[in-house]
Amino acid sequence: MVIMTEQTASQVSWPFREAQRVAERLQAKAKKSALFETGYGPSGLPHIGTFGEVARTSWVRRAFTELTGLPSRLLAFSDDMDGLRKVPDNVPNRDMLKEFIGRPLTRVPDPFGTHESFGAHNNARLRAFLDAFGFDYEFASSSDYYAAGKFDAALRHVLARHEEIVQIIRPTLGPERRASYSPILPLHPRTGVVMQVPIEQVDVEHGTVTWTDPDSGVRFETAVTGGAAKLQWKADWAMRWAALDVDYEMSGKDLIDSVKLSSAIVQALGAEPPVCLTYELFLDEHGQKISKSKGNGLSVEQWLTYAPPESLAQFMYHAPQRAKRLFFDVIPRAADEYIANVAALAGSDDPHANPAWHIHGGVMPEQAGSPIGFGMLLNLASVINADSAAMLWGFIRAYMPDASPESSPLLARLVEYAVAYNRDFVAPKKHFRPASALERDALRDLAASLRDGVDSYPGEGLAERLQNLVYAVGKRHAFTPLKAWFDCLYQVLLGQTEGPRFGGFIALYGVARTVELIEGALARGDMAAA
């Protein structure tokens, strides 16, 4: 076991602090490898919190490797043996599902018809989601583990400590549940439903429980092993910790009580709970809780439409134990923080303290950074009304001749995101004011002049000749001051009060398209007048 030096012990980065706790746990148990776990409930399709949990756990795992050099695994554990509690409203074939309420998800037909069970379908979605980010993990199915007998020894142990476990959980329950509670949930031998019934008899020697079907009155003796029964949630978690010897698991603060109780149960089983971290939940823009029905959350898909995955990781990295508002405006900031961290990493004497190091698993890609910040890029996209990456690149090169997609792959991606951001959030809010009579004449003149060509105008490049053309048109009409002519162009054509040098804009936007832009604005004016 590697003992931390003073330098590493003073790490200010939380993944290393967590990794240190894991290292101490292993040292105490004389273990030679670490097991990290993340869990998924049956109701959950993967969402932004799923990403956060797996990313954060992966960072702790990576830090653990750095710290100790010991091997480790990350188990993504799906609670797919849980009973279907209610029919989700976002799936097809809901009537069909009604008949399977209460049965383990892996024994409910897939309403989408693409997998052998609903559980398998959700598992596939989860794996595809995790794979899309390139997470290194092993998938585990609760149903498989139960059926394969991987929990059998632990389940018998639970049976032996049945009363003790009941005593731990019972005080936390309401009067109704208190009467019937058992950590053992036998599967009904005929219907397959996960039964929440009083356990009348516990036979430790044979590994069975006896219970009565409330509907038929028939008594059953069911084995707790081999997938004939499963455990109630908190006991299930504890049993899994014990059976697999899980070393690390983080969870949201909504599970604080569960962590407490499961830890008590695992100790009743004679084992030690893993190192646990409780993270804060996300709030919306107004500090309110995020609920799917209100739709005030921000989805992974939304985030990744407007900024790179690294920025989402950056957001998740910072202070997991503090409540953060998760809404649209945090995206550009997260992207810029990431870019700044990449830049800072180059000359850093303590890379472990830098989020970018963690985000990239300690191996930075070539040319990871961007010479231009995302905020600036968004601003630029807005100012020039960029509707294509090529147009944005044109202006970037004017500012930074050496920049190219090849020399800065991140910038190339950011450009695409900035165009999307402008398209969806900036462009729709533009206010195009109608042109006055004077301005209409001048705009017609401008369109006609553009059609005639720029060859007669002075200047070295196309942009400069176009600029002189625009200027000449303005002078032919009675604008006072001439600035009013340019104000007209921005306000009438681009829907904003300020804008780029217009010749450069036309050169990049295209002469023909600019003419269309002018004709469109004039047509809008006609409609308003009519």
Add this chain to the structure above:
RNA sequence: GAGCCUGUAGCUCAGUGGUAGAGCAUUCGACUUUUAAUCGAAUGGCCGUGGGUUCGACCCCCACCGGGCUCACCA
């Protein structure tokens, strides 16, 4: 009822014992045949309140006030 987070510039937020920070906003300036992504500068804080620890507290401890969330059925 139990627990967790939070209060720092106008706004959004960094900052865990050693001279209060960033972005945005505001104002001024530079560049500009009108402008502009840009660059420079300025303005702006009893760090929620009151105690305590310390040579020294935004930071650690206690109390209070304000804002918010979670759990008490299931997972």
